[in-house]
Every structure is written in C-alpha cells, then in structure tokens.
Amino acid sequence: MLQEIAPLLFDNGFRVCTPEDQDLALVCDAEGVLLKEGETLELPRAGDIPDAAYTYLFAVGGKTVFLAQTDNPVVLPGYAYKPLSQLRRAQPKAIAFAAATGHQLYRWYLRRRFCGVCGTPTQPSAKERSLVCPNCGNTEYPSIMPAVIVGIVDGDRLLMTKYANRPFANWALVAGYAEIGEALEETVRRETMEEVGLLLGKIVYYRSQPWPFSGSLLMGFYAQLDGSDDISLNDGELAEAAWLHQNEIDIPFEDVSLTNEMICRFHWEGRRVLDTDRDPRPLREILL
Ligand SMILES: [Zn+2]
Numbered sequence: 283m284l285q286e287i288a289p290l291l292f293d294n295g296f297r298v299c300t301p302e303d304q305d306l307a308l309v310c311d312a313e314g315v316l317l318k319e320g321e322t323l324e325l326p327r328a329g330d331i332p333d334a335a336y337t338y339l340f341a342v343g344g345k346t347v348f349l350a351q352t353d354n355p356v357v358l359p360g361y362a363y364k365p366l367s368q369l370r371r372a373q374p375k376a377i378a379f380a381a382a383t384g385h386q387l388y389r390w391y392l393r394r395r396f397c398g399v400c401g402t403p404t405q406p407s408a409k410e411r412s413l414v415c416p417n418c419g420n421t422e423y424p425s426i427m428p429a430v431i432v433g434i435v436d437g438d439r440l441l442m443t444k445y446a447n448r449p450f451a452n453w454a455l456v457a458g459y460a461e462i463g464e465a466l467e468e469t470v471r472r473e474t475m476e477e478v479g480l481l482l483g484k485i486v487y488y489r490s491q492p493w494p495f496s497g498s499l500l501m502g503f504y505a506q507l508d509g510s511d512d513i514s515l516n517d518g519e520l521a522e523a524a525w526l527h528q529n530e531i532d533i534p535f536e537d538v539s540l541t542n543e544m545i546c547r548f549h550w551e552g553r554r555v556l557d558t559d560r561d562p563r564p565l566r567e568i569l570l
Pocket residue numbers: 397398399400401402415416417418419420
C-alpha cells in the first residue's frame with residue numbers, strides 16, 4: 283500500500299526546527315504539490331526557496347520534510363505543480379506518500395488559521411502538532427476522518443461495486459465514513475445496508491491505511507453475508523454492484539490502495555479471508 287515504504291521509515295514525531303538548505307521543501311497549492319518535472323518524483327530543497335516560512339512536517343527515509351509557505355506562488359525553473367491524483371501510482375513511492383501526506387497537513391494548517399470559537403488567528407504549539415488560540419485557548423489537532431471498507435463474502439464470491447459520478451469507474455468495495463456515536467462494526471453494517479441492502483453476519487478486521495487524498499483513515503473489514511444475496515442499490519452512491527467469483531476477479535495488485543489489496547487478497551485466499559488464522563503477512567510480502 284501507499285504507506286508501506288520499507289525499508290525506508292516514516293518518522294512522524296513532532297519537532298520544532300528550522301530547515302537546512304538540503305532539506306526537502308513541500309510547496310502546495312489547492313490541487314497539488316510542486317515537483318521537479320520528469321518521470322520520478324523529486325521535491326525542491328529548502329535552499330531553492332529561501333524566502334519561505336517553514337514548518338517541520340516529518341522525515342521520510344531520513345530526509346527531513348518542511349512545509350514551505352510564501353505570500354506569492356513559487357515559480358522554480360524545471361518544477362511544476364503536480365495534481366494529487368497523479369501521485370497515487372507515481373514513483374518513488376516514499377516521495378508520493380510524503381507529498382500526499384504533507385498536502386493533507388497543508389490543508390489542515392490552511393483551514394485552521396483562525397480559531398473556530400472566537401476568530402482569533404491561531405498559533406502553532408511548541409510542544410505538539412496542534413494550533414492554539416492565544417485568546418481563548420481552543421486547541422485544534424489535525425483532523426482525520428475514519429472510514430471503513432467492507433469486503434462482503436458469500437462462499438467463493440465477493441461483492442464488488444462501482445461508484446456513480448466518479449471519473450474512474452474501477453471495481454471497488456462497499457465503503458463509507460463513520461458517523462458520530464458509531465462503533466466501526468456498526469458503520470460496516472449500516473453502510474452495507476445503505477449501499478447494497480444486505481445483512482451481515484461475522485465481521486473480521488483486516489488492515490488499515492491512512493489515505494491522505496481524502497484526509498481519512500481507512501479500516502478494512504471482511505464480512506460474511508447473512509441471509510439473502512439480493513442486491514438493492516439504495517442510496518444512489520453506487521452505479522453497479524455484483525457478486526464476482528474468486529476466479530473471475532482479474533485485477534492486478536497495485537500495492538497502493540487498501541481496496542485493491544482487499545480485492546486481490548480475496549482473489550488469492552477466497553473465503554479464508556474470514557479465518558482468523560490465515561496467512562498474517564501483508565499481501566506485498568506474499569506477491570512481490
Ligand atoms: Zn479562540
């Protein structure tokens with residue numbers, strides 16, 4: 283998956299520091315990130331943009347990444363803003379993950395410039411990643427939206443879906459955001475009923491994934507169908523849903539998204555995805 287960058291490490295510990303010239307600079311606009319033009323992703327260096335205000339973000343593979351903010355758009359010869367949507371499958375994966383995750387933090391800093399309680403400009407905390415209101419003390423932390431992905435299993439079949447009103451209509455799985463007051467298992471059952479009108483029995487947690495493009499934390503579950511397999515597309519979110527047999531699922535493993543991994547895992551293991559004693563290794567270790 284996108285965040286699996288081993289043997290490189292993602293170090294998300296909080297620090298207050300100033301950049302050296304060779305540290306990486308993340309320059310964002312609403313749609314994307316400034317990157318060197320070419321086949322492989324390369325961020326500019328802090329020394330290339332000396333007049334920016336820098337905020338430490340994290341380190342990836344031992345390289346320190348700072349958010350660089352300027353009053354006017356940065357123009358750097360040989361660099362261009364690349365839309366976030368083009369980062370998913372770009373290489374090297376560690377830089378794609380860093381750029382997308384940094385852009386998630388950029389959006390959060392941008393949206394929390396003023397206190398939501400009293401309107402005073404916020405200030406970065408010196409002890410943790412938060413923005414504090416100097417007037418009323420309100421503290422804002424990076425927002426992460428929890429969401430579930432559900433692989434619904436009926437024997438050797440998996441319920442596959444296609445979203446309505448999406449630019450790319452690849453096969454996906456039932457998915458949705460957790461509501462306030464809801465346990466994740468309840469989200470799994472509610473989203474399944476809302477999107478395809480099916481009841482579930484056993485629910486088994488699979489794996490999770492930070493998904494910076496939507497600012498969410500995805501949690502994957504496999505679930506056993508309980509009762510009728512008649513699909514009804516209820517809430518208009520889906521254009522299509524169908525039961526696909528394990529052998530009919532012909533989707534290449536991309537090592538990017540949890541949805542793709544869960545679909546490929548079912549193709550690999552079938553109904554064993556519901557067993558708690560199945561192969562514990564991540565799919566990339568099995569297939570790559
Ligand atoms: Zn305030």
